[in-house]
Amino acid sequence: xxxxxxxxxxxxxxxxxxxxxxxxxxxxxxxxxxxxxxxxxxxxxxxxxxxxxxxxxxxxxxxxxxxxxxxxxxxxxxxxxxxxxxxxxxxxxxxxxxxxxxxxxxxxxxxxxxxxxxxxxxxxxxxxxxxxxxxxxxxxxxxxxxxxxxxxxxxxxxxxxxxxxxxxxxxxxxxxxxxxxxxxxxxxxxxxxxxxxxxxxxxxxxxxxxxxxxxxxxxxxxxxxxxxxxxxxxxxxxxxxxxxxxxxxxxxxxxxxxxxxxxxxxxxxxxxxxxxxxxxxxxxxxxxxxxxxxxxxxxxxxxxxxxxxxxxxxxxxxxxxxxxxxxxxxxxxxxxxxxxxxxxxxxxxxxxxxxxxxxxxxxxxxxxxxxxxxxxxxxxxxxxxxxxxxxxx
Numbered sequence: 001x002x003x004x005x006x007x008x009x010x011x012x013x014x015x016x017x018x019x020x021x022x023x024x025x026x027x028x029x030x031x032x033x034x035x036x037x038x039x040x041x042x043x044x045x046x047x048x049x050x051x052x053x054x055x056x057x058x059x060x061x062x063x064x065x066x067x068x069x070x071x072x073x074x075x076x077x078x079x080x081x082x083x084x085x086x087x088x089x090x091x092x093x094x095x096x097x098x099x100x101x102x103x104x105x106x107x108x109x110x111x112x113x114x115x116x117x118x119x120x121x122x123x124x125x126x127x128x129x130x131x132x133x134x135x136x137x138x139x140x141x142x143x144x145x146x147x148x149x150x151x152x153x154x155x156x157x158x159x160x161x162x163x164x165x166x167x168x169x170x171x172x173x174x175x176x177x178x179x180x181x182x183x184x185x186x187x188x189x190x191x192x193x194x195x196x197x198x199x200x201x202x203x204x205x206x207x208x209x210x211x212x213x214x215x216x217x218x219x220x221x222x223x224x225x226x227x228x229x230x231x232x233x234x235x236x237x238x239x240x241x242x243x244x245x246x247x248x249x250x251x252x253x254x255x256x257x258x259x260x261x262x263x264x265x266x267x268x269x270x271x272x273x274x275x276x277x278x279x280x281x282x283x284x285x286x287x288x289x290x291x292x293x294x295x296x297x298x299x300x301x302x303x304x305x306x307x308x309x310x311x312x313x314x315x316x317x318x319x320x321x322x323x324x325x326x327x328x329x330x331x332x333x334x335x336x337x338x339x340x341x342x343x344x345x346x347x348x349x350x351x352x353x354x355x356x357x358x359x360x361x362x363x364x365x366x367x368x369x370x371x372x373x374x375x376x377x378x379x380x381x382x383x384x385x386x387x388x389x390x391x392x393x
Contacts, residue, residue, distance in 0.1 A: 001043070001044045001048050001049055001077075002042070003042050003044055003073075003076040004040065004042070004077070005042050011025060014042060014044065017072055017076075018044050018047065020045065020046065023195065024180065024194075025042075025044065025045065027124035028043040028044070028123040028124045029042055045121070045122045045180060046095055046181075047095060047121075048093050048121065049090035049091070051088055052090070052091045053088050054088075054089060055085060056085045057085070060078070063091070067091060069092060074089065077091075095121055095177075096181075098170060098177065099173065100170055101114075102114075102168075102170040102374070103170075103374045105162070106163065107210060108137055108204060108210060111140065111165060111203055111204050112140075115127050118169075118173065118176065125142055125143070127142050128143075129141070130202065130285045130288070132285075134242045134280070134282070135207075135218060137208060138207075139202065139204070139205060139285050141200055141201065141289065143199065143200055144172070144194065145193065145198045147198055148196070149196055149198065149391070150294055150295045150296050151197055151295065151296060151298075151299075152200040152202075152295040152297070152298045153168055153300075153301065154202040154205055155203050155301040156207075157206055157300060157345065158270075158367075159239055160209075160213045160236055160239055160367045161301075161304075161369075163303060163362070163371070164301035164302065167301065167362065167381065168203050171378070171381070178190040179191060179194055185386050185389065186391075187390070196391070200293060200295065202286065206241055206247055208241055209240060209242060209247075213238050213368065216235065217235075235269070236368055239269060240267070241282055244268050244269065244272055245274040245280050246272055246274075247280060249271065249272070249344065250273060250277060250278055250279065250343065251287065252277040252343075253342055253343055253350075253352075254342035255273060255277040257342050258273045258342050273343055277343070295349070295353075295355070296355060296356075297323075297355060298357045299384070303362045303367055303368075304361055304362065304364050304366075304369055306332070306333045306361065306380070307333050308334075308359060308360040308361060309338070309339055309346065309358070310337060312338065312347045312350040313338075313351065316354070316356065317354055317355060323356055323358075327384050330383030330387060333361075345357075362377045
């Protein structure tokens with residue numbers, strides 16, 4: 001919500017008027033806001049403006065009293081409005097329910113809409129592209145907090161696992177709500193997590209593939225993808241990117257082993273690791289993000305199996321065992337240290353950085369999992385998300 005600037009107002013003044021933590025207001029605006037120096041407008045997180053028509057005998061002050069708000073706050077929202085009976089004003093409305101609805105066929109277009117809604121409501125959450133897909137779609141990263149601890153989540157490496165993006169976005173929305181309400185997340189004040197942890201989220205690594213599964217071939221690619229798909233026009237089993245490369249077989253962690261033994265040996269709906277590691281722009285964007293960000297732990301959401309993998313070649317740190325035990329306790333998912341697999345994002349992260357990495361296989365069934373699984377998956381993995389951002393490592 002955008003309001004007028006309070007002349008001479010301090011950060012504490014805005015925090016008092018809107019009953020928010022000062023840090024959230026500060027991070028939603030330019031740094032000079034704290035001394036009242038910047039701009040004529042101020043972003044207030046966690047609020048929207050609710051239209052209200054003044055009745056006969058009502059004033060801005062009387063309405064403010066009735067809704068238990070300081071009249072200064074309402075006047076800052078309505079600068080230039082005279083406030084005569086019959087005129088419309090905006091009242092501050094605290095957002096208390098999610099703006100994201102993840103329980104849907106979660107396409108790149110829906111993701112873009114939800115990212116816009118989240119950053120409009122919570123301007124301290126910052127969104128930027130880390131790269132672009134084969135077809136030029138942005139691969140978005142959402143960042144929340146600015147602490148030294150850096151935790152990363154991602155989803156939809158695989159196209160027909162798009163349900164993971166909706167799950168992850170709803171979990172992020174839960175955290176943002178908790179911040180503005182100053183609630184606890186896994187026994188810690190949400191604000192203390194915000195101050196100590198920088199959360200990085202890439203909700204959809206493979207936007208072209210997700211679009212293919214949900215909406216069919218894009219213009220100019222119909223013949224190519226149908227050919228890779230064995231002539232079938234049903235793309236529900238497609239995991240790869242639009243060029244038929246499995247993005248989670250693209251990382252330089254024994255990539256050559258996967259290349260040698262994987263079938264097929266050419267572009268396909270799944271499993272083809274490409275002609276070289278990091279040949280695909282989506283995988284390369286994830287590698288570059290990781291290299292520059294210094295993540296302390298990474299968690300990748302996949303489907304399905306209600307289990308997760310947490311080791312790679314004995315290079316995982318000792319703390320990974322403790323985190324895995326907690327993840328398993330909180331979710332009911334089976335913890336698996338290693339499997340006979342290479343070249344995945346988690347594998348590469350553990351190999352290169354010797355830090356905790358996890359591949360979480362959400363839900364159980366046949367991909368793509370139906371939306372009827374959504375609520376159970378959300379409940380199962382919410383503890384994993386909260387424990388991870390709350391200080392697991």
